[in-house]
Amino acid sequence: MNGKGAWMTMALLVREKSFYKSFISLTLIIALQNVITIGVNLSDNLILGGYSEIALSAASLANQIQFIATFLMIGCSQSVVILASRLWGARQLTIIRKVIGVGMAFSLAIGVVTCVTVIGFSTELLSLLTTDELVIQEGAKFLSIVSFSFVCFAITTVLLASLRSMEIVKIGLFVSLCTLVINVSLNYLLVYGQFGLPAMGISGSATATLASRIIECIIVIVYVLKNNQSLGLTIRNFLKLDTSILKQYTQIAFPILISSLSWAGAMAVQSGILGHMGTSAIAANSVATTIFQFVTVITYASASSTAVIMGKTVGEGHLAKVKAYSRTLQILYLGIGLVTAIVLFVTKDHVLFMYAISDEAKTLALTFMTILSITVIGTSYEMPALSGILQSGGDTKFVMYNDFIFMWLLILPASLLAAFVFNYSPVIIFILLKSDQILKCFVALVKVNRYKWIKVMADQP
Template identity: 50%
Template sequence: MTKSNVVSGKNQSFYKSYFSMTLVIALQNLVVYSVSLADNVMLGGYSELALSGVALCNQIQYFLQMTVMGIGAAMVVLASQFWGKKDTQSVQKIIAVGFWVAVAVSMLLWCAAFFFPHGCLGLLTDDQEVIREGVKYLKIICFTYVFFGMTNTLLAGLRSVETVRIGFLVSGSTLVINVCLNYLLIYGNFGAPRLGSQGAAIATLTSRIVEFGIICFYLKAVDRKIRFQFRSLFRLDREILKKFLRVGSPVIGGDAMWGIAQGAQTAIIGRLGASAIAANSISTTVIQVLTVIIHGSANATGVMTGKWIGAGKIEELKRYAKRLQLVFLALGLVTGVTLYLVKDFILGFYAITPETKTMAVHFIIILCITTVGTGYQLNVLTGFVRGGGDTTFVLINDSIFMWLIVLPASALAAFVFHASPEVVFLCLKSDQILKCFVALVKVNRWKWIRVLTQ
């Protein structure tokens, strides 16, 4: 076999792994976000007040989601390098550490949401009618937090060893159960009680319990890569814990900070009226669904980056990093165009006022542009840079853009210059374009490559 044939075979193997993993993770994310979209659309058809109330509660869920995603990402950064060395015992130890960190965070958030629901939602808006509607939902949905944390850390452990299809199956079951129960409990169909937002919360809680049961069964009876033993959850390794905290703290802190920042953004939008809250909820939910390929690509890039560093294939990694940057840009462009084409179709499902619909259209058009930047910078910074072990840089970069540029500019636009909601929304999303310049310089200097298994 000639050298060119060997190289060609390696290329095919790399791209096959990258694109297949991206597609499966994207499908999983699509189903996960479709659960929120189902709640969003069904409640939007029930009443705009219910939609606004649940939208505020979802900011608390979003904070949890970002924090748990940070824990999972920290697990992947470490575990994928050990997977590159075929050290599955260390992978099990990392899963145990991440699992209990997620449980602790979930329990703290449950306590805050269950015992102080009015205080939590009062941080996001002054509208008492919206708060009252949101409390009905929050008092139930908070019981999903621990199940969500446990399930997603176990899935992150599997993702670090390139097992991703189970995530799609788990999320698929959640979607089916959630939509069916929403239909029964939100509107009171087939003799069920008409519970509105409370019905949506009960549906989500039921589906979260089921998905946790599925992932436990898979780890016990099906998985053959990790051969996970549940008793290992109760034997924490001190050295792994220290390494996890050292490497993972910037990742977890960065994602948690992002969740807090999104809450701050919602608080700014929340002061602009119920229409702005609803329009922001609609546009944000839609863009989450349509950017699943981008997020799937970032996850796949992080796993493969860690694996290649662990296996010592640094030069091959550099070669593919150069090529994939063009792929990332293309993903952003395609997503932006798709969002523009489907915006009217999606908004047709919502029972909202003309004012809210017009504002939602304007918000979505802004996202069509900023998503191009998301496609590039997210993959580069969280895929290559953070996946390569340079976790602190991403934390510092996100902190500077969010707390020193985006939020101050948005607050000034909203409360000092009294700009329109569209201008405020543009300020809130501007970092997606600005980060591209930092990402371009950082990734091509290669100083983000760190070996963490020594």
């Protein structure tokens, strides 16, 4: 199908009220959950930004390493959603429990390995991102504490993903709200040493993160046990791995995990490129990225809700609906992107007063957010189209190849040359680093509207 034909076909929107109700309700609840999650990161940035620019920069780089671990575990949970939502559509609850067990095993393995790796090599890992010794020392303090939270997050993210695949999403919102309250409160108390507590600086922020992760994990486990009559989860589900499910899960999960590792690693390299351009560039990138994450919650939530809706529809065997839904979703993504771009551009001048950073960092942050207000339109289309529609349809390998080619063969080489050979400014580097968000749109448009990504599992009824 050519480009003109694709757009003409996309004009035929779905008229089912149930589809829009499901998409909007799932997206809004997941978005609220994301708002709260980003609010935790924003509170960390604000409190550490008010404490010192060194602490803010150190936490920002440490979070890039933490991001790799969490992104891999999210990849495990995303694989659970793709497989379990199909089984939910086919109402195969027994097999869903086996999928959860396999996903949990993968996620816990990643959590434990990354925890041990980060504890043993925190200084060496941070040295890859910056040469500033003060930033490395502070970042190592942060990682030495926060790394223990990986195991808790491994459990929480898979359980919440499993519930989401069965369209149970309110518990995720509640958990995120608890995390926000606990994290913000402890950050304030421990970073500055309020009410007689020691002023721990960046170590206090890491302690707050660890405590909130432990508590949210306990809440989710208690919820699952309390509602076990309907969910039917037992310890046996996590001790005995079904080989047939393991094979299906691996086929879906492996490309997603490789893609997640590729993407998270690329984000770390991007931060490393900017990190070698000074603390102002690091701080500006941290501020701009945090605000960007905050205003794009609907975009990322739309991808998550798409995975549930499309996976369930494929599981029900309604392949004609899958095509119709994909056309409508693409229009919705573009609308979300335009609204998000306007919000980011309008609000960018009104958020920097919260940060105690240098004038140079503030100027860079404003410029970075202006660039993001343009590229976010592309992000809002290509990201949910590729990671939502394509992956839930069963074509997880294409996203893996696409991410690798764009990031590691095009964007990063060009940015490295621009930064270290041609010595371009941080602004030019930032534009290069974000250019893939526009370029991927053309690939997504063609791929999604050819419908070759719809794959029914061989063992699916």
